[in-house]
Amino acid sequence: MSDYNFAYLDEQTKRMIRRAILKGLAIPGYQVPFASREMPMPYGWGTGGVQVSAAIMTPQDVFKVIDQGADDTTNAVSIRRFFERTAGVSTTETTTEATVIQTRHRIPEQALTEDQILVYQVPIPEPLRFLEPSEVETRKMHALEDYGLMHVKLYEDISAHGAIATAYAYPVKVEDRYVMDPSPIPKFDNPKLSMPAIQLFGAGREQRIYALPPYTQVVSLDFEDYPFEATKANHSCGLCGSTDSYLDELIVDDAGGRMFMCSDTDFCSARRAKGHTGTSGAPFQEEAV
Amino acid sequence: MEASSLAGGFADPSQESARAFRGIMRAMSCPGSICDITGATPPAPLSVAAGSVLVTLCDHDTGVHLAGRTDTQVVRDWITFQTGAPLVEAEMAQFVLGCWEDLNLTVLATGSPEYPDRSATVIVEMPALEATGHTLVGPGIKDTAQLNLPDLAALQNNAALFPLGLDFMFTCSGQIAALPRTTKVS
Amino acid sequence: MYVAVKGGEKAIDAAHSWLAEERRGPLDVAELSIEQIKGQLKLAVNRVIAEGSLYDPDLAALAIKQARGDMIEAIFLIRAYRTTLPRFGGSEPLNTEDMACDRRVSATFKDAPGGQVLGPTFDYTHRLLDFKLAAEGEATHTPQSEGDANTKPHIMSFLDREGLIQPEPGGAECPPDLTREPLELPTNRPLRLQSLTRADEGFILGMAYSTQRGYARNHAFVAELRIGSCPVEMDIPELGFSIEIGEVELTECETVNQFQGSKTEPPQFTRGYGLVFGMSERKAISMALVDRALRWEELGEDNVGAPAQNEEFVLYHADNIQATGFLEHIKLPHYVDFQSELELIRKLRREATSCHRQQEAAE
Numbered sequence: 010m011s012d013y014n015f016a017y018l019d020e021q022t023k024r025m026i027r028r029a030i031l032k033g034l035a036i037p038g039y040q041v042p043f044a045s046r047e048m049p050m051p052y053g054w055g056t057g058g059v060q061v062s063a064a065i066m067t068p069q070d071v072f073k074v075i076d077q078g079a080d081d082t083t084n085a086v087s088i089r090r091f092f093e094r095t096a097g098v099s100t101t102e103t104t105t106e107a108t109v110i111q112t113r114h115r116i117p118e119q120a121l122t123e124d125q126i127l128v129y130q131v132p133i134p135e136p137l138r139f140l141e142p143s144e145v146e147t148r149k150m151h152a153l154e155d156y157g158l159m160h161v162k163l164y165e166d167i168s169a170h171g172a173i174a175t176a177y178a179y180p181v182k183v184e185d186r187y188v189m190d191p192s193p194i195p196k197f198d199n200p201k202l203s204m205p206a207i208q209l210f211g212a213g214r215e216q217r218i219y220a221l222p223p224y225t226q227v228v229s230l231d232f233e234d235y236p237f238e239a240t241k242a243n244h245s246c247g248l249c250g251s252t253d254s255y256l257d258e259l260i261v262d263d264a265g266g267r268m269f270m271c272s273d274t275d276f277c278s279a280r281r282a283k284g285h286t287g288t289s290g291a292p293f294q295e296e297a298v
Numbered sequence: 299m300e301a302s303s304l305a306g307g308f309a310d311p312s313q314e315s316a317r318a319f320r321g322i323m324r325a326m327s328c329p330g331s332i333c334d335i336t337g338a339t340p341p342a343p344l345s346v347a348a349g350s351v352l353v354t355l356c357d358h359d360t361g362v363h364l365a366g367r368t369d370t371q372v373v374r375d376w377i378t379f380q381t382g383a384p385l386v387e388a389e390m391a392q393f394v395l396g397c398w399e400d401l402n403l404t405v406l407a408t409g410s411p412e413y414p415d416r417s418a419t420v421i422v423e424m425p426a427l428e429a430t431g432h433t434l435v436g437p438g439i440k441d442t443a444q445l446n447l448p449d450l451a452a453l454q455n456n457a458a459l460f461p462l463g464l465d466f467m468f469t470c471s472g473q474i475a476a477l478p479r480t481t482k483v484s
Numbered sequence: 485m486y487v488a489v490k491g492g493e494k495a496i497d498a499a500h501s502w503l504a505e506e507r508r509g510p511l512d513v514a515e516l517s518i519e520q521i522k523g524q525l526k527l528a529v530n531r532v533i534a535e536g537s538l539y540d541p542d543l544a545a546l547a548i549k550q551a552r553g554d555m556i557e558a559i560f561l562i563r564a565y566r567t568t569l570p571r572f573g574g575s576e577p578l579n580t581e582d583m584a585c586d587r588r589v590s591a592t593f594k595d596a597p598g599g600q601v602l603g604p605t606f607d608y609t610h611r612l613l614d615f616k617l618a619a620e621g622e623a624t625h626t627p628q629s630e631g632d633a634n635t636k637p638h639i640m641s642f643l644d645r646e647g648l649i650q651p652e653p654g655g656a657e658c659p660p661d662l663t664r665e666p667l668e669l670p671t672n673r674p675l676r677l678q679s680l681t682r683a684d685e686g687f688i689l690g691m692a693y694s695t696q697r698g699y700a701r702n703h704a705f706v707a708e709l710r711i712g713s714c715p716v717e718m719d720i721p722e723l724g725f726s727i728e729i730g731e732v733e734l735t736e737c738e739t740v741n742q743f744q745g746s747k748t749e750p751p752q753f754t755r756g757y758g759l760v761f762g763m764s765e766r767k768a769i770s771m772a773l774v775d776r777a778l779r780w781e782e783l784g785e786d787n788v789g790a791p792a793q794n795e796e797f798v799l800y801h802a803d804n805i806q807a808t809g810f811l812e813h814i815k816l817p818h819y820v821d822f823q824s825e826l827e828l829i830r831k832l833r834r835e836a837t838s839c840h841r842q843q844e845a846a847e
Contacts, residue, residue, distance in 0.1 A: 019568065019570075042666035043666055044663075044664050044665050044666050045666070046567045047563040047564050047566070047567040048564065048567075049564040051560070051805075051808065051812060051813065052805060052806045052808075052809030052810055052813075053810035053811070053812065054809060054813050054816065056809075076816070076817060077817045077820045078820060081492040081493075082492060083495065083496055084816055084817075085492070090493075113816075114818070114820045114821060115820055132813070143796055144669055144796060144800075145669050145670065145796065170832050170836075171832070171835055171839075172828075172831070172832060172835070174828065174832070176821070176824035176825045176827065176828040177821040177824045177825070193818075193821050194820075195820055195821065195823070195824035196824065197824065214806050214809065214810055216666040240824070240827055240831075241827065242823065242827055255820070256823070257819055258819075258823055258826065272823075
């Protein structure tokens, strides 16, 4: 791949993305339009995240990619390989070793630090899109800080179901100004959105970049009498026994038997390496697979 | 055009601009923190930091305005050769460069309610950058930060425009600090 | 005891080598050459050129081969390549009046200067399978014209002379570039036309057809449909004048549409425009109809709420690379999101059931 520039994108494209990132950081939660390029992977598969990662990456970075919290999901593998080939950066599966982490649908369990950057792949950046399909209209709503529609939706949820019926991509308000879509992370992850690391959000197909600087105030929308609740399966991880990590549910036999395990594969294996074992887990072995 | 315009850009653009950008991004995401940024060696009176910001972020698509003492033929030629950025009036500029006393902030673009990002970024050449003096709070700052600012009232007025407003980068020698519109100063 | 399965990398490698094998097909059959695809599947090559927005028949043929005949995949390969190319500048506007026409028909006049030229069209073929082709039948040699080099005036110019057709003011000196700037709404006609010409043929066809069936009907007549080659000229600043840098094959369609007028303005026909790389007349005609439907506002018509009048709807959904990527991405793992919905629906059901029981107990 030596025919391509460092990290694939040409320098002019990187400059354009870098300018958008800086404006995004200066206006947290606001969606900056950018001239997203056609990438050698399909729209909807992380082209926004990949462009953001390519624009911020230096040869010294250590790169980690997760999809659903796991490093070994096929699309995570594919994106990691892309940067190994085009940027020659070293990669890792260990959250604490990474300087740049690209993610789809999860925030790592391990708290991130000021020296790390979390890049999200975003499918639909507009939190109001499913309430109002027109971009012209939703842009106006953000300009006027008119979020009545969103509150009506949440309220209608409560009258129909007795609870806010949003489980992922749960909308947040940033610094008391912009309502933002945190990408389709489970609402379990929402409280982590105020964190020491820089968070960058890239939506390639929709041509938007937005950002959260460290320690930005991010509040999940709710009502006083129906407060936001970060929920997860009420089980412990079958492999490492963790009770406070987000869990995947697996069907393990023909009778429909279930097992739960950490969605964050690095978090889980680190715990097992320290000797924690769940009810269905084997004791940790180096290179057990 | 003098021969000096041809020199002083990035020797290895893709890697040096990547490193420089990380310095700029760190500064912009953590207002008040003073970060290193090097790579370019622009002609006087530009600092290494200001020159590096220009070659990292500017090109044909970004209008640059030079204010006061920075607006010399040598600087103009250098920017034109190194970035291709058109030199424009202050009102039209995406990037404005100058010493604080030479800047007229009132004419600069602060964005529109629909597109607050269409606002100028102001690169202010400073005699010194120190983590003392004024107190900064806002996104990117854990509790508070300190920075020597050139003027309190003007920057407070700018923050009051949020979500519109200007974003500032302060440069001195090989260092940069930044103050986006979200930062409240006192 | 449960051991997590790991093996993404190996699975991907295996899938890729299987794909390569499938692409090649049986080894006792000769491999397709780029020349064969370019020469014998020209309309497929044309579609990849048009929707890939890159005029390079060799690369388009290669993409079709690599994509195993999947047109959208081939277009995707071209788009991803195109985006890495440096931009040297813009050409002079093409003058389609200078086109060397292989085909030129008008539905609005029985005859006109330049005449009707049928060209290599499927139009009057009876759609009967030609089994001779399966038996490696050699093509018959037909007398073929090398494209009529004589300039043929645009049919529209005759209506123009009489003031019967709405005039088209010149556009901006340099139109915006859809591939270099984010799409901003409301947009303008140059951007709409750019979007339509690279849009998915099937989508544009469906949109155009919907206008014919009454969803913003605009009474289109094909004033002229012409296919042929046009020289491309580019101004070279170092030379101080423009030179011909090549030629492109184009299909151009101009439609005459319903007329308008008022008490103060005499009635005039309106127009729609389609221009597509290669021989792609279904696409060019469709484009002209959709272009015309999208012009409702500037022409002072009512928005009847038809899909083809809604530029946001048309422009955001016309690109097959965007559409197919997002559509197909739902096959990627979503188990984290699904899990959160599972938890939520279980909780809601628990609460609803217990609420129901309480009500029953109270009654």
